[in-house]
Amino acid sequence: MSKSVAAKVAEVLNAFLPGDTRLTLTEICRRAGLPLTTGHRLVGQLTSTGMLERLPEGSYRIGARLWRIGVQAAEPRELRELALPYLAELYTATRDNVQLAVLRADRVLCVERLRGPTSVPVVSRVGGELPLHATGVGKVLLAFADPETAERVLAGPLAAHTPHTVTDPDRLRAELTEIRRTGLAHTQEEMTLGACSSAAPVRGRDDRVVAALSVTAWRHGADLRRLDPAVLEASRDLSRDLAAAWEGLVQAAFH
Amino acid sequence: MSKSVAAKVAEVLNAFLPGDTRLTLTEICRRAGLPLTTGHRLVGQLTSTGMLERLPEGSYRIGARLWRIGVQAAEPRELRELALPYLAELYTATRDNVQLAVLRADRVLCVERLRGPTSVPVVSRVGGELPLHATGVGKVLLAFADPETAERVLAGPLAAHTPHTVTDPDRLRAELTEIRRTGLAHTQEEMTLGACSSAAPVRGRDDRVVAALSVTAWRHGADLRRLDPAVLEASRDLSRDLAAAWEGLVQAAFH
DNA sequence: AGGCGGTCTTCCGCTGAGCGGAAGGCTCCC
Protein backbone atom coordinates (compact mmCIF):
# COMPACT_ATOMS: atom_id res chain seq x y z
CA MET A 1 0.00 0.00 0.00
CA SER A 2 1.48 3.33 -0.97
CA LYS A 3 1.83 6.13 1.51
CA SER A 4 -0.69 8.95 1.50
CA VAL A 5 0.39 12.49 0.74
CA ALA A 6 -0.60 13.53 4.28
CA ALA A 7 1.67 10.83 5.66
CA LYS A 8 4.50 12.10 3.48
CA VAL A 9 3.90 15.62 4.72
CA ALA A 10 4.27 14.27 8.25
CA GLU A 11 7.52 12.52 7.29
CA VAL A 12 8.88 15.76 5.87
CA LEU A 13 8.05 17.69 9.02
CA ASN A 14 9.37 14.91 11.23
CA ALA A 15 12.67 15.10 9.38
CA PHE A 16 13.44 18.18 11.46
CA LEU A 17 14.86 17.09 14.77
CA PRO A 18 15.52 19.27 17.82
CA GLY A 19 18.78 21.00 17.16
CA ASP A 20 18.37 21.09 13.39
CA THR A 21 18.21 24.79 12.64
CA ARG A 22 17.96 24.07 8.95
CA LEU A 23 18.09 21.17 6.48
CA THR A 24 18.86 20.89 2.77
CA LEU A 25 16.20 19.51 0.46
CA THR A 26 18.35 16.46 -0.12
CA GLU A 27 18.70 15.78 3.59
CA ILE A 28 14.96 16.20 4.16
CA CYS A 29 14.28 13.65 1.41
CA ARG A 30 16.88 11.26 2.80
CA ARG A 31 15.32 11.39 6.27
CA ALA A 32 11.77 11.26 5.00
CA GLY A 33 12.50 8.40 2.63
CA LEU A 34 11.23 10.30 -0.40
CA PRO A 35 12.59 10.64 -3.96
CA LEU A 36 14.02 14.08 -4.67
CA THR A 37 11.25 15.04 -7.06
CA THR A 38 8.50 14.10 -4.66
CA GLY A 39 10.23 15.83 -1.79
CA HIS A 40 10.90 18.91 -3.87
CA ARG A 41 7.23 19.24 -4.71
CA LEU A 42 6.00 18.67 -1.15
CA VAL A 43 8.59 20.94 0.42
CA GLY A 44 7.63 23.63 -2.06
CA GLN A 45 3.98 23.29 -1.15
CA LEU A 46 4.75 23.38 2.57
CA THR A 47 6.85 26.50 2.01
CA SER A 48 3.98 28.15 0.17
CA THR A 49 1.72 27.54 3.13
CA GLY A 50 4.22 28.82 5.70
CA MET A 51 4.81 25.46 7.36
CA LEU A 52 8.39 25.61 6.15
CA GLU A 53 10.61 28.57 5.32
CA ARG A 54 13.35 28.68 2.73
CA LEU A 55 16.53 30.44 3.69
CA PRO A 56 18.41 32.65 1.20
CA GLU A 57 21.14 30.02 0.77
CA GLY A 58 18.58 27.42 -0.20
CA SER A 59 18.03 25.25 2.85
CA TYR A 60 14.79 24.97 4.82
CA ARG A 61 13.62 25.41 8.36
CA ILE A 62 10.40 24.99 10.31
CA GLY A 63 8.14 27.98 9.61
CA ALA A 64 6.59 30.42 12.03
CA ARG A 65 3.15 29.25 11.00
CA LEU A 66 3.89 25.80 12.35
CA TRP A 67 5.02 27.39 15.58
CA ARG A 68 1.67 29.12 15.89
CA ILE A 69 -0.18 25.89 15.27
CA GLY A 70 2.08 23.80 17.50
CA VAL A 71 1.80 26.05 20.55
CA GLN A 72 -1.92 25.33 20.64
CA ALA A 73 -1.38 21.67 21.45
CA ALA A 74 -3.10 21.21 24.82
CA GLU A 75 -0.45 18.76 25.85
CA PRO A 76 2.00 19.90 27.10
CA ARG A 77 0.82 23.52 26.90
CA GLU A 78 -1.48 23.35 29.91
CA LEU A 79 1.28 21.93 32.09
CA ARG A 80 3.89 24.40 30.98
CA GLU A 81 1.62 27.41 31.34
CA LEU A 82 0.88 26.48 34.93
CA ALA A 83 4.54 25.71 35.54
CA LEU A 84 6.05 28.85 34.05
CA PRO A 85 5.68 31.11 37.08
CA TYR A 86 7.28 28.49 39.33
CA LEU A 87 10.08 27.94 36.87
CA ALA A 88 10.47 31.72 36.78
CA GLU A 89 10.85 31.88 40.54
CA LEU A 90 13.23 28.96 40.55
CA TYR A 91 15.34 30.64 37.87
CA THR A 92 15.35 33.97 39.72
CA ALA A 93 16.40 32.22 42.92
CA THR A 94 19.23 30.22 41.33
CA ARG A 95 20.21 32.02 38.09
CA ASP A 96 20.94 28.61 36.64
CA ASN A 97 19.48 26.27 34.05
CA VAL A 98 15.92 25.40 35.04
CA GLN A 99 14.04 22.64 33.28
CA LEU A 100 10.63 20.99 33.19
CA ALA A 101 10.26 17.56 31.64
CA VAL A 102 7.82 14.69 31.21
CA LEU A 103 8.13 10.99 30.53
CA ARG A 104 7.48 10.07 26.94
CA ALA A 105 8.19 6.69 25.32
CA ASP A 106 10.78 5.69 27.91
CA ARG A 107 12.62 8.95 27.40
CA VAL A 108 12.76 12.43 28.93
CA LEU A 109 10.83 15.01 26.89
CA CYS A 110 11.91 18.56 27.68
CA VAL A 111 8.81 20.75 27.98
CA GLU A 112 10.38 24.01 29.04
CA ARG A 113 13.79 25.43 29.82
CA LEU A 114 15.00 28.69 31.31
CA ARG A 115 18.57 29.77 31.18
CA GLY A 116 20.23 33.12 31.50
CA PRO A 117 23.46 34.52 30.14
CA THR A 118 25.41 33.08 33.09
CA SER A 119 23.67 29.69 33.18
CA VAL A 120 25.51 26.47 32.52
CA PRO A 121 25.01 25.40 28.89
CA VAL A 122 23.19 22.08 28.78
CA VAL A 123 22.21 19.78 25.96
CA SER A 124 18.48 19.84 26.58
CA ARG A 125 16.22 21.56 24.09
CA VAL A 126 12.52 22.23 24.32
CA GLY A 127 10.84 19.48 22.36
CA GLY A 128 13.97 17.38 22.56
CA GLU A 129 14.61 14.09 24.29
CA LEU A 130 17.19 12.95 26.80
CA PRO A 131 17.83 9.63 28.48
CA LEU A 132 16.11 8.81 31.76
CA HIS A 133 19.05 7.27 33.60
CA ALA A 134 21.55 10.09 33.09
CA THR A 135 19.51 13.20 33.94
CA GLY A 136 18.04 14.53 37.18
CA VAL A 137 14.54 14.88 35.79
CA GLY A 138 14.92 11.49 34.18
CA LYS A 139 15.77 9.78 37.42
CA VAL A 140 12.79 11.39 39.09
CA LEU A 141 10.44 10.33 36.31
CA LEU A 142 11.86 6.83 36.44
CA ALA A 143 11.60 6.61 40.22
CA PHE A 144 7.89 7.39 40.13
CA ALA A 145 7.03 5.55 36.93
CA ASP A 146 5.02 2.33 37.01
CA PRO A 147 7.29 -0.65 37.77
CA GLU A 148 7.03 -2.13 34.24
CA THR A 149 8.31 1.09 32.71
CA ALA A 150 11.15 1.31 35.19
CA GLU A 151 12.19 -2.30 34.67
CA ARG A 152 11.98 -2.00 30.90
CA VAL A 153 14.29 1.02 30.97
CA LEU A 154 16.70 -0.58 33.43
CA ALA A 155 16.81 -3.75 31.33
CA GLY A 156 17.53 -1.81 28.17
CA PRO A 157 20.82 -0.28 27.04
CA LEU A 158 22.01 2.34 29.54
CA ALA A 159 24.44 4.46 27.57
CA ALA A 160 27.44 6.04 29.24
CA HIS A 161 27.31 9.70 28.24
CA THR A 162 30.29 10.58 30.43
CA PRO A 163 32.69 8.47 32.53
CA HIS A 164 30.43 9.32 35.49
CA THR A 165 27.16 8.00 34.04
CA VAL A 166 25.62 5.33 36.25
CA THR A 167 24.96 2.35 33.99
CA ASP A 168 24.67 -0.42 36.59
CA PRO A 169 20.94 -1.32 36.92
CA ASP A 170 21.24 -2.34 40.57
CA ARG A 171 22.97 0.87 41.50
CA LEU A 172 20.26 2.80 39.66
CA ARG A 173 17.52 0.86 41.45
CA ALA A 174 19.06 1.84 44.76
CA GLU A 175 19.16 5.47 43.63
CA LEU A 176 15.51 5.33 42.57
CA THR A 177 14.54 3.96 45.97
CA GLU A 178 16.35 6.84 47.64
CA ILE A 179 14.66 9.34 45.32
CA ARG A 180 11.25 7.99 46.24
CA ARG A 181 12.19 8.33 49.91
CA THR A 182 13.62 11.86 49.77
CA GLY A 183 11.68 13.29 46.83
CA LEU A 184 14.93 14.54 45.31
CA ALA A 185 17.33 13.36 42.64
CA HIS A 186 20.86 14.49 41.93
CA THR A 187 23.29 13.97 39.10
CA GLN A 188 27.00 14.62 39.09
CA GLU A 189 28.42 15.08 35.59
CA GLU A 190 26.45 12.07 34.33
CA MET A 191 25.02 13.70 31.23
CA THR A 192 27.50 16.51 30.66
CA LEU A 193 30.97 16.89 32.14
CA GLY A 194 30.97 19.73 34.64
CA ALA A 195 27.20 19.87 35.01
CA CYS A 196 25.32 18.75 38.13
CA SER A 197 21.62 18.88 38.85
CA SER A 198 18.98 18.71 41.54
CA ALA A 199 15.50 17.53 40.52
CA ALA A 200 12.11 16.89 42.12
CA PRO A 201 8.74 15.48 41.03
CA VAL A 202 5.71 17.48 39.99
CA ARG A 203 2.49 15.83 41.10
CA GLY A 204 -0.92 16.22 39.58
CA ARG A 205 -4.20 14.56 40.34
CA ASP A 206 -4.15 11.74 42.90
CA ASP A 207 -0.55 12.55 43.76
CA ARG A 208 0.51 11.05 40.44
CA VAL A 209 3.88 12.29 39.17
CA VAL A 210 3.16 14.01 35.87
CA ALA A 211 6.47 15.85 35.39
CA ALA A 212 9.79 16.69 36.98
CA LEU A 213 11.67 19.92 37.36
CA SER A 214 15.32 20.58 37.96
CA VAL A 215 18.16 23.05 38.24
CA THR A 216 21.47 22.31 36.57
CA ALA A 217 24.63 24.09 37.69
CA TRP A 218 28.38 23.95 37.26
CA ARG A 219 30.07 21.36 39.47
CA HIS A 220 32.61 23.79 40.83
CA GLY A 221 29.87 26.12 42.02
CA ALA A 222 28.69 26.01 45.60
CA ASP A 223 27.50 22.72 47.00
CA LEU A 224 24.68 21.41 44.83
CA ARG A 225 22.47 20.65 47.82
CA ARG A 226 22.07 24.38 48.39
CA LEU A 227 19.68 24.20 45.40
CA ASP A 228 17.50 21.56 47.05
CA PRO A 229 15.27 23.91 49.10
CA ALA A 230 14.39 26.03 46.05
CA VAL A 231 13.78 22.93 43.92
CA LEU A 232 11.58 21.36 46.59
CA GLU A 233 9.64 24.56 47.08
CA ALA A 234 8.98 24.93 43.35
CA SER A 235 7.99 21.27 43.19
CA ARG A 236 5.58 21.64 46.09
CA ASP A 237 4.03 24.92 44.94
CA LEU A 238 3.56 23.76 41.36
CA SER A 239 2.10 20.45 42.52
CA ARG A 240 -0.38 22.32 44.69
CA ASP A 241 -1.35 24.59 41.80
CA LEU A 242 -1.79 21.61 39.48
CA ALA A 243 -4.03 19.86 41.98
CA ALA A 244 -6.12 23.01 42.32
CA ALA A 245 -6.30 23.35 38.55
CA TRP A 246 -7.50 19.78 38.24
CA GLU A 247 -10.07 20.41 40.94
CA GLY A 248 -11.23 23.47 39.06
CA LEU A 249 -11.61 21.44 35.89
CA VAL A 250 -13.59 18.79 37.73
CA GLN A 251 -15.79 21.47 39.29
CA ALA A 252 -16.34 23.04 35.90
CA ALA A 253 -17.29 19.69 34.43
CA PHE A 254 -19.96 19.10 37.06
CA HIS A 255 -21.50 22.58 37.12
CA MET B 1 -6.55 24.90 -10.46
CA SER B 2 -7.35 22.39 -7.75
CA LYS B 3 -5.66 22.54 -4.39
CA SER B 4 -2.89 20.16 -3.55
CA VAL B 5 -3.24 17.69 -0.72
CA ALA B 6 -0.41 19.43 1.15
CA ALA B 7 -2.32 22.71 0.86
CA LYS B 8 -5.44 21.01 2.23
CA VAL B 9 -3.40 19.65 5.13
CA ALA B 10 -2.32 23.20 5.88
CA GLU B 11 -5.94 24.38 5.74
CA VAL B 12 -6.95 21.68 8.21
CA LEU B 13 -4.21 22.65 10.65
CA ASN B 14 -4.94 26.34 10.18
CA ALA B 15 -8.57 25.69 11.14
CA PHE B 16 -7.39 25.55 14.75
CA LEU B 17 -7.22 29.07 16.10
CA PRO B 18 -5.71 30.18 19.40
CA GLY B 19 -8.31 29.47 22.01
CA ASP B 20 -9.76 26.47 20.20
CA THR B 21 -9.08 23.61 22.58
CA ARG B 22 -10.86 21.22 20.27
CA LEU B 23 -12.93 21.17 17.08
CA THR B 24 -15.47 18.76 15.60
CA LEU B 25 -14.75 17.20 12.26
CA THR B 26 -17.62 19.17 10.78
CA GLU B 27 -16.25 22.46 12.08
CA ILE B 28 -12.75 21.69 10.79
CA CYS B 29 -14.20 21.02 7.32
CA ARG B 30 -16.29 24.18 7.45
CA ARG B 31 -13.26 26.31 8.31
CA ALA B 32 -10.96 24.54 5.88
CA GLY B 33 -13.50 24.71 3.06
CA LEU B 34 -13.41 20.96 2.51
CA PRO B 35 -16.20 18.42 1.86
CA LEU B 36 -16.86 16.14 4.83
CA THR B 37 -15.48 13.07 3.10
CA THR B 38 -12.25 14.73 2.10
CA GLY B 39 -11.84 16.24 5.54
CA HIS B 40 -12.62 12.98 7.23
CA ARG B 41 -9.90 11.21 5.30
CA LEU B 42 -7.27 13.92 5.84
CA VAL B 43 -8.07 14.36 9.52
CA GLY B 44 -7.82 10.60 9.96
CA GLN B 45 -4.42 10.57 8.31
CA LEU B 46 -3.21 13.49 10.42
CA THR B 47 -4.44 11.69 13.52
CA SER B 48 -2.52 8.56 12.52
CA THR B 49 0.67 10.61 12.27
CA GLY B 50 0.17 12.36 15.60
CA MET B 51 -0.37 15.82 14.13
CA LEU B 52 -3.90 15.74 15.46
CA GLU B 53 -5.39 13.87 18.39
CA ARG B 54 -8.92 12.57 18.67
CA LEU B 55 -10.66 13.01 22.00
CA PRO B 56 -12.86 10.28 23.47
CA GLU B 57 -16.01 12.26 22.68
CA GLY B 58 -15.04 12.47 19.03
CA SER B 59 -13.63 15.95 18.50
CA TYR B 60 -10.06 16.77 17.55
CA ARG B 61 -7.21 18.85 18.88
CA ILE B 62 -3.68 19.74 17.84
CA GLY B 63 -1.38 16.82 18.66
CA ALA B 64 1.73 16.75 20.79
CA ARG B 65 3.79 15.80 17.76
CA LEU B 66 2.94 19.14 16.14
CA TRP B 67 4.03 20.86 19.33
CA ARG B 68 7.40 19.16 19.09
CA ILE B 69 7.80 20.20 15.48
CA GLY B 70 6.49 23.73 16.04
CA VAL B 71 8.80 24.57 18.94
CA GLN B 72 11.75 24.13 16.61
CA ALA B 73 10.77 27.10 14.50
CA ALA B 74 13.73 29.46 14.79
CA GLU B 75 11.41 32.41 14.70
CA PRO B 76 10.28 33.27 17.33
CA ARG B 77 12.08 30.61 19.38
CA GLU B 78 15.44 32.38 19.46
CA LEU B 79 13.84 35.59 20.70
CA ARG B 80 11.73 33.94 23.37
CA GLU B 81 14.59 31.77 24.66
CA LEU B 82 16.71 34.84 25.18
CA ALA B 83 13.77 36.72 26.66
CA LEU B 84 12.57 34.07 29.12
CA PRO B 85 14.95 34.88 31.98
CA TYR B 86 14.05 38.57 31.79
CA LEU B 87 10.36 37.76 31.66
CA ALA B 88 10.97 35.50 34.64
CA GLU B 89 12.55 38.32 36.62
CA LEU B 90 9.81 40.71 35.61
CA TYR B 91 7.17 38.22 36.71
CA THR B 92 8.90 37.57 40.03
CA ALA B 93 9.17 41.32 40.65
CA THR B 94 5.53 42.06 39.84
CA ARG B 95 3.57 38.79 40.23
CA ASP B 96 1.39 39.96 37.39
CA ASN B 97 0.74 39.08 33.77
CA VAL B 98 3.97 39.43 31.81
CA GLN B 99 3.97 39.33 28.04
CA LEU B 100 6.36 39.39 25.10
CA ALA B 101 5.02 40.23 21.65
CA VAL B 102 6.13 41.03 18.10
CA LEU B 103 4.58 42.86 15.18
CA ARG B 104 3.15 40.55 12.57
CA ALA B 105 0.91 41.59 9.68
CA ASP B 106 -0.23 44.81 11.34
CA ARG B 107 -1.17 42.90 14.49
CA VAL B 108 0.33 41.96 17.81
CA LEU B 109 1.57 38.35 17.90
CA CYS B 110 1.96 37.07 21.46
CA VAL B 111 5.25 35.15 21.70
CA GLU B 112 5.28 34.34 25.40
CA ARG B 113 3.18 34.97 28.48
CA LEU B 114 3.74 34.39 32.15
CA ARG B 115 0.99 34.57 34.68
CA GLY B 116 0.62 33.21 38.15
CA PRO B 117 -2.39 32.15 40.18
CA THR B 118 -2.94 35.72 41.34
CA SER B 119 -2.31 37.43 38.00
CA VAL B 120 -4.97 39.37 36.19
CA PRO B 121 -6.62 37.18 33.55
CA VAL B 122 -6.00 38.64 30.11
CA VAL B 123 -7.16 37.67 26.65
CA SER B 124 -3.73 37.15 25.15
CA ARG B 125 -2.60 33.65 24.23
CA VAL B 126 0.74 32.45 23.01
CA GLY B 127 0.48 32.27 19.25
CA GLY B 128 -2.59 34.50 19.31
CA GLU B 129 -3.07 37.96 17.91
CA LEU B 130 -4.29 41.18 19.44
CA PRO B 131 -4.84 44.66 18.02
CA LEU B 132 -2.00 47.16 18.01
CA HIS B 133 -3.93 50.25 19.10
CA ALA B 134 -5.55 48.76 22.21
CA THR B 135 -2.65 46.99 23.94
CA GLY B 136 0.50 48.22 25.65
CA VAL B 137 2.83 46.08 23.60
CA GLY B 138 0.85 47.04 20.51
CA LYS B 139 1.30 50.73 21.08
CA VAL B 140 5.04 50.22 21.58
CA LEU B 141 5.36 48.19 18.39
CA LEU B 142 3.34 50.79 16.51
CA ALA B 143 5.37 53.68 17.91
CA PHE B 144 8.61 52.20 16.63
CA ALA B 145 7.28 50.68 13.41
CA ASP B 146 8.20 52.19 10.04
CA PRO B 147 5.92 55.18 9.24
CA GLU B 148 4.03 53.37 6.47
CA THR B 149 3.01 50.58 8.81
CA ALA B 150 1.93 53.05 11.48
CA GLU B 151 -0.12 55.13 9.02
CA ARG B 152 -1.70 52.06 7.48
CA VAL B 153 -2.84 50.85 10.91
CA LEU B 154 -4.04 54.31 11.98
CA ALA B 155 -5.95 54.69 8.73
CA GLY B 156 -7.63 51.34 9.13
CA PRO B 157 -10.52 50.41 11.39
CA LEU B 158 -9.66 50.98 15.03
CA ALA B 159 -12.10 48.83 16.96
CA ALA B 160 -13.36 49.88 20.35
CA HIS B 161 -12.82 46.86 22.60
CA THR B 162 -14.01 48.71 25.68
CA PRO B 163 -15.51 52.19 26.21
CA HIS B 164 -11.96 53.33 27.05
CA THR B 165 -10.29 52.20 23.83
CA VAL B 166 -8.58 55.11 22.05
CA THR B 167 -9.90 55.04 18.49
CA ASP B 168 -9.08 58.62 17.41
CA PRO B 169 -6.04 58.45 15.08
CA ASP B 170 -4.75 61.91 16.05
CA ARG B 171 -4.93 61.07 19.72
CA LEU B 172 -3.10 57.83 19.03
CA ARG B 173 -0.41 59.65 17.02
CA ALA B 174 0.17 61.92 20.00
CA GLU B 175 0.46 58.88 22.27
CA LEU B 176 2.93 57.24 19.91
CA THR B 177 5.07 60.38 19.90
CA GLU B 178 5.11 60.33 23.69
CA ILE B 179 6.00 56.62 23.71
CA ARG B 180 8.98 57.26 21.44
CA ARG B 181 10.07 60.04 23.79
CA THR B 182 9.72 58.16 27.05
CA GLY B 183 10.25 54.58 25.88
CA LEU B 184 7.10 53.51 27.73
CA ALA B 185 3.49 52.85 26.84
CA HIS B 186 0.48 52.54 29.09
CA THR B 187 -3.06 51.35 28.64
CA GLN B 188 -6.00 51.91 30.94
CA GLU B 189 -8.78 49.36 30.43
CA GLU B 190 -8.53 49.74 26.67
CA MET B 191 -8.43 46.06 25.79
CA THR B 192 -10.07 44.56 28.87
CA LEU B 193 -12.14 46.33 31.50
CA GLY B 194 -10.19 46.45 34.75
CA ALA B 195 -6.83 45.69 33.18
CA CYS B 196 -4.02 48.23 32.79
CA SER B 197 -0.55 47.74 31.40
CA SER B 198 2.92 49.18 31.17
CA ALA B 199 5.01 48.25 28.13
CA ALA B 200 8.47 48.96 26.70
CA PRO B 201 10.40 48.15 23.51
CA VAL B 202 12.91 45.35 23.06
CA ARG B 203 15.72 46.37 20.75
CA GLY B 204 17.92 44.13 18.68
CA ARG B 205 20.61 44.86 16.15
CA ASP B 206 21.08 48.51 15.21
CA ASP B 207 18.72 49.57 17.98
CA ARG B 208 15.81 48.30 15.88
CA VAL B 209 12.72 47.44 17.91
CA VAL B 210 12.11 43.75 17.39
CA ALA B 211 9.60 43.10 20.17
CA ALA B 212 7.82 44.65 23.13
CA LEU B 213 7.27 43.43 26.64
CA SER B 214 4.69 44.42 29.21
CA VAL B 215 3.09 43.85 32.56
CA THR B 216 -0.67 43.89 32.89
CA ALA B 217 -2.30 44.46 36.27
CA TRP B 218 -5.66 45.21 37.82
CA ARG B 219 -6.63 48.87 37.66
CA HIS B 220 -7.50 49.05 41.32
CA GLY B 221 -4.04 47.83 42.29
CA ALA B 222 -1.32 50.26 43.19
CA ASP B 223 -0.51 53.04 40.74
CA LEU B 224 0.48 51.48 37.43
CA ARG B 225 3.60 53.61 37.12
CA ARG B 226 5.13 51.67 39.96
CA LEU B 227 5.61 48.92 37.35
CA ASP B 228 7.58 51.22 35.06
CA PRO B 229 11.04 50.74 36.63
CA ALA B 230 10.83 46.94 36.43
CA VAL B 231 9.50 47.07 32.86
CA LEU B 232 12.24 49.47 31.79
CA GLU B 233 14.90 47.38 33.47
CA ALA B 234 13.74 44.19 31.76
CA SER B 235 13.53 46.07 28.47
CA ARG B 236 17.08 47.39 28.86
CA ASP B 237 18.62 44.11 30.02
CA LEU B 238 16.96 42.04 27.34
CA SER B 239 17.90 44.53 24.64
CA ARG B 240 21.52 44.38 25.77
CA ASP B 241 21.49 40.58 25.71
CA LEU B 242 19.94 40.54 22.24
CA ALA B 243 22.58 42.92 20.94
CA ALA B 244 25.28 40.69 22.40
CA ALA B 245 23.65 37.61 20.89
CA TRP B 246 23.57 39.27 17.48
CA GLU B 247 27.19 40.22 17.89
CA GLY B 248 28.00 36.63 18.73
CA LEU B 249 26.19 35.40 15.66
CA VAL B 250 28.04 37.88 13.49
CA GLN B 251 31.34 36.82 15.05
CA ALA B 252 30.49 33.16 14.48
CA ALA B 253 29.64 33.87 10.86
CA PHE B 254 32.99 35.53 10.20
CA HIS B 255 35.21 33.05 12.05
C1' DA C 1 -42.52 7.43 20.37
C1' DG C 2 -41.30 10.11 16.73
C1' DG C 3 -39.20 13.90 14.40
C1' DC C 4 -35.45 17.01 13.84
C1' DG C 5 -30.83 18.65 13.68
C1' DG C 6 -26.27 17.84 14.09
C1' DT C 7 -22.60 14.80 13.88
C1' DC C 8 -19.63 10.99 11.75
C1' DT C 9 -18.82 6.84 8.60
C1' DT C 10 -18.68 4.18 4.47
C1' DC C 11 -19.24 3.31 -0.42
C1' DC C 12 -17.41 3.44 -5.11
C1' DG C 13 -16.97 5.00 -10.01
C1' DC C 14 -14.20 8.45 -11.98
C1' DT C 15 -10.03 11.12 -13.19
C1' DG C 16 -6.35 14.27 -12.85
C1' DA C 17 -2.98 15.16 -9.09
C1' DG C 18 0.82 12.96 -7.86
C1' DC C 19 4.47 10.19 -9.13
C1' DG C 20 9.70 9.82 -9.82
C1' DG C 21 13.65 8.58 -13.09
C1' DA C 22 16.22 11.08 -16.11
C1' DA C 23 18.49 14.97 -17.66
C1' DG C 24 20.50 19.13 -16.88
C1' DG C 25 22.14 23.35 -14.35
C1' DC C 26 24.64 25.47 -10.52
C1' DT C 27 28.21 25.95 -6.91
C1' DC C 28 32.21 24.66 -4.52
C1' DC C 29 36.51 22.35 -4.03
C1' DC C 30 40.70 19.96 -5.46
Place this chain on the structure above:
DNA sequence: GGGAGCCTTCCGCTCAGCGGAAGACCGCCT
Protein backbone atom coordinates in the same frame (compact mmCIF):
# COMPACT_ATOMS: atom_id res chain seq x y z
C1' DG D 1 38.77 20.02 -15.92
C1' DG D 2 36.51 16.91 -13.12
C1' DG D 3 33.98 15.32 -9.20
C1' DA D 4 30.64 15.80 -5.58
C1' DG D 5 26.71 17.63 -3.86
C1' DC D 6 22.91 20.20 -4.41
C1' DC D 7 18.44 21.78 -6.82
C1' DT D 8 15.13 22.17 -10.88
C1' DT D 9 12.32 20.75 -14.66
C1' DC D 10 10.19 17.48 -17.77
C1' DC D 11 6.44 14.31 -18.87
C1' DG D 12 4.15 9.79 -19.64
C1' DC D 13 1.78 6.93 -16.59
C1' DT D 14 -1.57 5.43 -13.01
C1' DC D 15 -3.89 4.82 -8.89
C1' DA D 16 -4.65 7.80 -4.75
C1' DG D 17 -7.69 11.09 -3.97
C1' DC D 18 -12.06 12.76 -4.81
C1' DG D 19 -16.85 13.81 -2.83
C1' DG D 20 -22.07 13.16 -3.27
C1' DA D 21 -25.09 10.08 -1.48
C1' DA D 22 -26.79 7.11 1.84
C1' DG D 23 -26.97 5.66 6.28
C1' DA D 24 -25.92 5.35 11.36
C1' DC D 25 -25.70 7.50 15.81
C1' DC D 26 -26.79 10.77 19.48
C1' DG D 27 -29.17 14.33 21.92
C1' DC D 28 -33.01 17.26 22.31
C1' DC D 29 -37.73 18.57 22.00
C1' DT D 30 -42.61 17.87 21.54
